[in-house]
Amino acid sequence: MFSPLIEDLIRALRCLPGVGPKSAQRMAMYLLEKDRDAAGLLAATLELAVQKIGRCGLCRTLTEEDVCSLCNNSRRDEKSLCVVETPADVLAIEQAGNYHGRYFVLHGHLSPIDGVGPADLGIDLLERRLADEPVGELIIATNPTVEGEATAQFIAERARACGVAVSRIAHGVPIGGELEYIDGGTLAHAFNSRTAFYTGG
């Protein structure tokens, strides 16, 4: 119904997550009708980003520099190293604002069925950092999923072999959450991982 090039554009826009045929069509029409300057800028920025953005040589997060600004920041505590699955997790933790150490981004989790092994997650680089840097504590913040837990276990054992203290972030009822609406798995975990208020006797 549309001309071939418009159809191509609609198809290309569908590569974006959460964008179906109707949204893609609406986006294409909007860009072509209302905001060609923004469309041109998006095209140029996207091309540049695909070309230039790689991984930080230390923490593997996405950056166009050799070493990212977090790793380059000498005021960050080099005694703490936090392992996360994705660069978006780094952002989430930074926005929470109470962690001031360094990061290591796995870009995924162990998943033998998809052929993702330790080498794909840069575990060798992580071990090198644990050996070379004065890391006192490795905080594992992978997702509390089956794969995330398996990855956490694997990394914890490797870190123990390097003689580094390892911790896992707490999982349980979210702050501000109401018990009534929390799923059973989380609630069971919250009971099993309860902390002592005071020990009677």
Place this chain on the structure above:
Amino acid sequence: MFSPLIEDLIRALRCLPGVGPKSAQRMAMYLLEKDRDAAGLLAATLELAVQKIGRCGLCRTLTEEDVCSLCNNSRRDEKSLCVVETPADVLAIEQAGNYHGRYFVLHGHLSPIDGVGPADLGIDLLERRLADEPVGELIIATNPTVEGEATAQFIAERARACGVAVSRIAHGVPIGGELEYIDGGTLAHAFNSRTAFYTGG
């Protein structure tokens, strides 16, 4: 928090309609982490589309050709001409599938407050077509908004001056709609525009 180029990409993605800061961040992360090929293709297609896509010389819809495929299709009924506000409206009518005439796309509606006058909507081109082509009926399918109605009135008067029959698509309760859920304005219009079943007497 992210590197400058990633921030640029997130900002550029926000030009898309319906995309806020969180979605833009998710899109940027997805493209950079999971699908760089698609991102490159999107950048190239977007650039090409912005460069090449213009308006059809006859009906003003978006196309990369001089004359669009609908205007070039000799099997379309040249006696009917349908006026719509946007290229997406053409698609909607084509998908309904019972109109086989030609189109004229205004790319908006009359809006003196925004400085949109008849020249911006290509009314001169429309009048030329009404004079040159064997148009028997002009069907006005602008939106049933205040501006759309004003635009319809304006075009109807111009067409009448050209001696062409003019009609307006019907507005009322949508097929399959339930009266209970229809807004009062539509229902009032549906009563005023009722058609006779049979005339008693």
